[in-house]
Amino acid sequence: MTKAKDYRINQLANGQIISIEIKCCGNHIGEIRFLDGETRTCTICGTEHSLKVHHNHFHLSRIKHPN
Numbered sequence: 642m643t644k645a646k647d648y649r650i651n652q653l654a655n656g657q658i659i660s661i662e663i664k665c666c667g668n669h670i671g672e673i674r675f676l677d678g679e680t681r682t683c684t685i686c687g688t689e690h691s692l693k694v695h696h697n698h699f700h701l702s703r704i705k706h707p708n
């Protein structure tokens with residue numbers, strides 16, 4: 642069983658990442674620039690998707706806000 646990815650990375654031909662498209666609750670909720678601290682909140686479940694960029698990798702974390 643494969644798990645559906647909830648984001649998609651947009652990058653240039655040379656591999657440089659320019660932006661990330663975020664999906665949540667089966668919907669495309671927005672695109673964020675590849676910058677540390679960028680966030681996008683799902684309007685359906687209220688989960689905040691937060692991007693943390695490090696030297697050679699990045700983390701895309703989900704923070705669930707209680708309703």
Ligand SMILES: [Zn+2]
Nearest residue numbers: 665666683686
């Ligand atoms: Zn959601």
